[in-house]
Amino acid sequence: MAVDHTMPILVVDDYKTMIRIIRNLLKQIGFEDVDEAADGSEALGKMREKKYGLVISDWNMEPMTGYELLKEVRADEKLARTPFIMVTAESKTENVIAAKKAGVNNYIVKPFNAQTLKSKIDAVFGD
Amino acid sequence: MAAAKKKEHFREMRAYARAYAEKEPSFADVMKLAAIAAESMEAFCASMDATTYRELRDIANYIETMKVEIGQFQVNDLKESRIPAAGEELDAIVKATEEATNTIMECAEALLAADCADLESYQALVNDKVMKIFEACSFQDITGQRVAKVIETLQMIESRVGRFAEAVNAKDVAGFLDEREAARARRKEELLLNGPQLKGQGIDQKYVDDMFGKK
Numbered sequence: 001m002a003v004d005h006t007m008p009i010l011v012v013d014d015y016k017t018m019i020r021i022i023r024n025l026l027k028q029i030g031f032e033d034v035d036e037a038a039d040g041s042e043a044l045g046k047m048r049e050k051k052y053g054l055v056i057s058d059w060n061m062e063p064m065t066g067y068e069l070l071k072e073v074r075a076d077e078k079l080a081r082t083p084f085i086m087v088t089a090e091s092k093t094e095n096v097i098a099a100k101k102a103g104v105n106n107y108i109v110k111p112f113n114a115q116t117l118k119s120k121i122d123a124v125f126g127d
Numbered sequence: 128m129a130a131a132k133k134k135e136h137f138r139e140m141r142a143y144a145r146a147y148a149e150k151e152p153s154f155a156d157v158m159k160l161a162a163i164a165a166e167s168m169e170a171f172c173a174s175m176d177a178t179t180y181r182e183l184r185d186i187a188n189y190i191e192t193m194k195v196e197i198g199q200f201q202v203n204d205l206k207e208s209r210i211p212a213a214g215e216e217l218d219a220i221v222k223a224t225e226e227a228t229n230t231i232m233e234c235a236e237a238l239l240a241a242d243c244a245d246l247e248s249y250q251a252l253v254n255d256k257v258m259k260i261f262e263a264c265s266f267q268d269i270t271g272q273r274v275a276k277v278i279e280t281l282q283m284i285e286s287r288v289g290r291f292a293e294a295v296n297a298k299d300v301a302g303f304l305d306e307r308e309a310a311r312a313r314r315k316e317e318l319l320l321n322g323p324q325l326k327g328q329g330i331d332q333k334y335v336d337d338m339f340g341k342k
Contacts, residue, residue, distance in 0.1 A: 017228050024236065065318050091329030092321045096338055107335050110323075116332060123339075 007053025012043040040064025059088035074103040136167035213280040227266040
């Protein structure tokens with residue numbers, strides 16, 4: 001499945017600066033349609049209103065974490081197949097194992113660069 | 128000395144008891160026996176007083192030491208001044224790094240969006256934005272100094288807590304201070320909120336990639 005550069009992407013992070021960084025990196029690698037949410041519950045609300053081609057989420061947010069969001073998404077019949085990449089500073093093996101078990105498509109450890117982001121998006125879409 | 132006197136009293140009282148087992152004692156005999164018993168009790172009470180006094184003096188000394196230790200802890204100074212000040216320094220660090228990041232990103236975004244058709248104005252824009260980036264990077268020096276102040280406060284707390292714990296021979300008790308603290312700990316554990324790891328303690332991207340089967 002080729003990467004569709006026109007697909008809407010939802011970036012979820014409680015730090016506006018991080019959202020801005022990811023938005024800029026996505027722009028550099030060819031993605032312009034980017035929405036944002038400040039935590040899992042806001043993201044879930046947006047996902048129920050609009051169909052996203054990819055979700056890029058932080059882990060540690062309040063009130064709903066990215067991990068909880070991932071589990072909610074996978075448990076929701078309509079959202080379950082949305083590709084989901086975790087971008088986080090959580091760098092313990094147990095976090096990666098838990099995310100994989102919950103159905104994450106890929107996992108990026110912060111800090112990261114545009115090349116890493118691009119390669120993970122490519123990997124998710126099989127490019 | 129006191130033990131010998133006690134034995135002597137005991138012997139005298141036993142002798143009286145034997146002597147008057149079969150006959151009625153006189154009033155003078157009863158008074159003499161009472162005097163011996165009272166003298167014996169006095170010695171006993173005197174020894175009791177000395178022990179009690181020693182114990183009370185030890186407790187008083189301990190309380191006095193604790194008062195000194197608690198005073199040297201400077202709890203009010205820590206609670207009302209140093210800890211809030213450290214919190215303010217950390218807030219200032221967050222703000223400064225955020226401002227610097229935003230400035231740098233604004234400059235980078237402006238450079239990316241710049242029209243390079245007019246070379247002269249493009250060069251002026253590049254110079255201006257690069258200067259702004261240099262200026263923004265000065266946050267590193269200020270935040271370094273703020274971090275040093277926070278570290279100083281933490282070291283001060285560490286040394287005082289350590290000294291106090293040693294003075295009271297503190298033993299840790301498992302559990303939480305209140306329900307809020309317990310709920311926070313539960314959330315961290317359930318949602319695997321481990322936070323960033325120090326260098327060498329966490330896993331890197333290559334390790335993650337291997338777990339996902341490359342790419």
